[in-house]
Amino acid sequence: MVAAGKNMIVFDLACDNNHPFEGWFGSADDFTLQAKAGDIACPVCGSVEITRQLSAPYVNTRSGGKQSDESQMVSVANAAQELKKKFIDHVLNNTEDVGHRFPEEARRIFYKEAPERAIRGTASSQEVGELKEEGIDVMAIPGAPALPEKLH
Numbered sequence: 001m002v003a004a005g006k007n008m009i010v011f012d013l014a015c016d017n018n019h020p021f022e023g024w025f026g027s028a029d030d031f032t033l034q035a036k037a038g039d040i041a042c043p044v045c046g047s048v049e050i051t052r053q054l055s056a057p058y059v060n061t062r063s064g065g066k067q068s069d070e071s072q073m074v075s076v077a078n079a080a081q082e083l084k085k086k087f088i089d090h091v092l093n094n095t096e097d098v099g100h101r102f103p104e105e106a107r108r109i110f111y112k113e114a115p116e117r118a119i120r121g122t123a124s125s126q127e128v129g130e131l132k133e134e135g136i137d138v139m140a141i142p143g144a145p146a147l148p149e150k151l152h
């Protein structure tokens with residue numbers, strides 16, 4: 001089979017004498033109309049009683065709906081990954097790494113015992129919960145905790 005033309009669909013067809021052949025159409029509707037009008041004739045016996053066979057391969061410049069959905073999902077996921085990476089980069093470049101002293105340092109800053117600045121570090125989820133209860137603005141960055149150590 002040779003693929004030719006754009007937006008053409010090739011159907012596997014057969015006449016009522018079971019002679020298989022291929023036909024090119026702009027759409028499935030085109031086939032139905034032409035078959036009904038008797039415009040499609042079997043190249044072997046000339047019969048116009050043509051039926052479409054299942055599992056027809058098709059050539060189309062546009063991919064199927066399912067495929068494009070999937071590629072869209074992938075690009076959205078990539079964009080989210082990219083944003084997250086930029087966000088983490090931003091945090092790493094604009095915060096002071098206080099490591100395990102994070103909960104203590106966050107409190108000191110909140111209660112004005114230490115100079116106000118952005119910090120990052122590690123804290124258990126319990127410690128984060130306690131900080132939030134005290135009204136301290138803490139943001140957990142999933143997947144990022146290993147990063148600060150790697151940079152140094």
Ligand SMILES: [Zn+2]
Nearest residue numbers: 015019042045
């Ligand atoms: Zn035939």
